[in-house]
Amino acid sequence: MTPGNRPEIALIGAGPRGVSLLERIVAHAESGEAPRAGLTVHLIDDTQIGAGRIWRTDQPRELCTNTLAHAVTLFTDDSVTMTGPVRTGPTLWEWGMLVAHRSNPTARSRRALETIRADHIAVFDAVPFPRRVADRYRDELREWLPESHPSRALYGEYIAWFLSGVLSRLPDGVDVRTHLGRVVSVDEVDGRQLLTFASGEKLSADAVVAATGWMPRAPTPAEREILEALAADEGLVWVRPDSPADQDLTGVPDGADVIVRGLGMGFFDTMALLTIGRGGAFAPDPDAPGGLRYRPSGREPVLHVTSHRGIPYRAKSLYRGLPPRAEQRHLRSFDTSAARPIDFDARLWPLILKDAFSDYYVTLARVAPDALLAPIEDVLAAIERAPGELDALTAAVAPFVPDPADRLDLATALHPAPSGFGSPEEFDGWVEAFVAADLAEAERGVDSPLKAALWSIASARGPASRIGAFGGFDAESREGGFRLLHSVGATFGSGPPAFRSRQLLALVRAGVVRFIGPAASVRVVDGSFVATSPAVAGSEVRSSVLIDAWMHFHDVAASDDPLVHSLHASGRIRPFRVAARAGGSIVTGGFDVDPSTGIALHPDGSPDRALHIAGIPIDEVMHDAIISPMPGTDPTMLRETDRVARSALEVALAAASAPYSGAHR
Known part of the structure; x- marks a missing residue:
């Protein structure tokens, strides 16, 4: 290495993926040459270093994760496919329990400590005790369980603590510098990477990783029409798609009728912010479905809600612990060495x-053995022999299950809403009954055959995503069965905590939430937003307020981010394309990268010299990029951060070893 050339890496984004990249860079550096040569890593974020925008610690406590506390980690383990060392x-959950115990030891916390690995406790003790966290989150930690749904702010504190641990154990020669600001361009100048901030500040590095998380997207044609209507009428209020913590709800008037689009986690967050976030409260009511009633504050609006399906995501099952691993005996038998691209619809x-059928009937045989006319082995054999089509599987098991009520009706589970309703009241009643029935199944936990089948489908997203990563599925599959898997898998497995569904039922009974119907169109007519569902007679709702309770996925070609614009203009990025069965290829919204390194690919397919892209912006390419790492599952994020960190370190070392021009150093 040329004397005086200290390698430098810039990480754009300091949320969970950014700090994981830093940890992996340090882990690789400890086992390589970087500590001897020296290394500087620049950690950059425009919101909060060590939490990022989505998980920042100043957001309302009403916002919670839909992942269980004990199913979240940022640490690697022996399951992770990687070249770097395990840390x-x-x-x-363990971290929160340790925080609570160090602050106020109790019999409960002492019992919990007996279940936590000694090396995990040692890692916790090696980092300064976060007493501020214990004080700020005392009430939340008092009820802390492995199956708790943490507040998003508390998860942000965990990320920040993880970062502080990395910084406290830096090897000699490794330096980390933090920068709070937004990077708007990365240019190659004299062989180095010149980062320009919105403030005008400049920073140079040898390698860059853009781990930017959710990036802004340019308005769609329909959204431009809304913006034009807003410009013409100051009385209209539109809350644009975004993270719930970043959506400005202050313009939503008290008591107003409001149209809300989206019935996933974004909706439940919005629901919480506009009810308990405005002074309302839920109280136990054993006589009410869901066991709660709502005490209004008078400040909550009336939420008229729609989505493509028109019904809320299903509640997570109450397993009184972590969810069971879906066996996936058939999916795991798939030959992953099969030639690409794969026809998902025909093969997976x-x-x-x-x-799904196997898991349903295995559970049914355990909880209601009299429902079957034959041993479960015979039922599973019939499923094995049957063609993998819904009607064929349904027919194959019917002779073994005399009562139709005991059979898996997966067609209805996939498309639960009937074709039409005579009135909004009829549809409201149907949705209320649907949510109540789903909650009853969630309460059964591992004893619900239906939830076992749905969890099997939801769990298939992980292994299917790995098979389909980087063009593993053809374009038709991505628009067909693979898209359906992720759509219904989200409604089955990425829905709200059960307590949110209970709150929803209470709000429906209180008249605070009403349902418009599936696939409602929303247009601006005579100075109002007007929503109408073709499936519900008389469903028209007029309002001066529209809330889009969801987030846009990325689209390289439609990005509204100045960094993406600058990379486009300099010819350093291109969108990812997938092969079609009929020939040719289809453009996706993701950034094209080299699978083994995360290095961005140029329009001609050549790799960039130094630019890497990681995480959510390549979800359409890598898949499974949004899910937080779960311990013991070889999580996608940790596999990615390890390989990208290694590449960034190698690029920086190689660049710093080149003849030194002195430019921008």
Whole structure:
């Protein structure tokens, strides 16, 4: 290495993925040459270093994760497919329990400590005790369980603690510098990477990783029409798609009728912010479905809600612990060495359906053995022999299950809403009954055959995503069965905590939430937003307020981010394309990168010299980029951060070893 050339890496984004990249860079550096040569890593974020925008610690406590506390980690373990060294540590639940115990030891916390690995406790003790966290989150930690749904702010504190641990154990020669600001361009100048901030500040590095998380997207044609209507009428209020913590709800008037689009986690966050966030409260009511009633504050609006399906995501099951691992006996038999691209609809979807039927009837045989006329082995054999089609599987098991009420009706589970309703009141009543029935199944936990089948489908997203990563599925599959898997898998497995569904039922009974119907169109007519569902007669709702309770996925070609614009203009990035069965290829919204390194690919397919892209901006390419790392599952994020960190370190070392021009150093 040329004397005086100290390698430098810039990480754009300091949320969970950014700090994981830093940890992996340090881990690789400790086992390589970087500590001897020296290394500087620049950690950059425009919101909060060590939490990022989505998990920042100043957001309302009403916002919670839909992931269980003991199912979240930022530490690697022996399951992770990687080349770097393993660095184990506490899960989010273990960390929270240790915080609570160090602050106020109790019999409960002492019992919990007996279940936490000694090396995890040692990692916790090696980092300064976060007493501020214990004080700020005392009430939340008092009820802390492995199956708790943490507030998003508390998860942000865990990320920040993880970062502080990395910084406290830097090897000699490794330096980390933090920068609070937004990077708007990265240019190659004299062989180095010149980063320009919105403030005008400049920073140079040898390698860059853009781990930016959710990036802004340019308005769609329909959104431009809304913006034009807003410009013409100051009385209209539109809350644009975004993270709930970043959506400005202050313009939503008290008591107003409001149209809300979206019935996933974004909706439940909005629901919480506009009810308990405005002074309302829930109280126990054993006589009410869901066991709660709502005490209004008078400040909450009336939420008229729609989505493509028109019904809320299903509640997470109450397992009184972590969810069971879906067996996926058929899906895991798939030969992953099969030639790409793969026809998902023909090759994988049949296996996923067979797994769902198998898990349903294995659970039914355990909880209600008299429902079957034959041993479960015979039922599973019939499923194995049957074609992997919904009707064929349904027919194959029917002779073994005399009562139709005991059979898996997966067609209805996939598309639960009937074709039409005579009035909004009829539809409201149907949705209320649907949510109540789903909650009853969630309460059964591992004893619900239906939830076992749905969890099997939801769990298939992980292995299917790995098979389909980087063009593993053809374009038709991505628009067909693979898209359906992620759509219904989200409604089955990425829904709200059960307590949110209970709150929803209470709000429906209180008249605070009403349902418009599936696939409602929203247009601006005579100075109002007007929503109408074709499936519900008389469903028209007029309002001066529209809330889009969801987030846009990325689209390289439609980005509204200045960094993406600058990379486009300099010819350093291109969108990812997938092959089609009929020939040719289809453009996706993701950034094209080299699978083994995360290095961005130029329009001609050549790799960039130094620019890497990681995480959510390549979800359409890598898949499974949004899910937080779960311990013991070889999580996608940790596999990615390890390989990208290694590449960034190698690029920086190689660049710093080149003849030194002195430019921008």
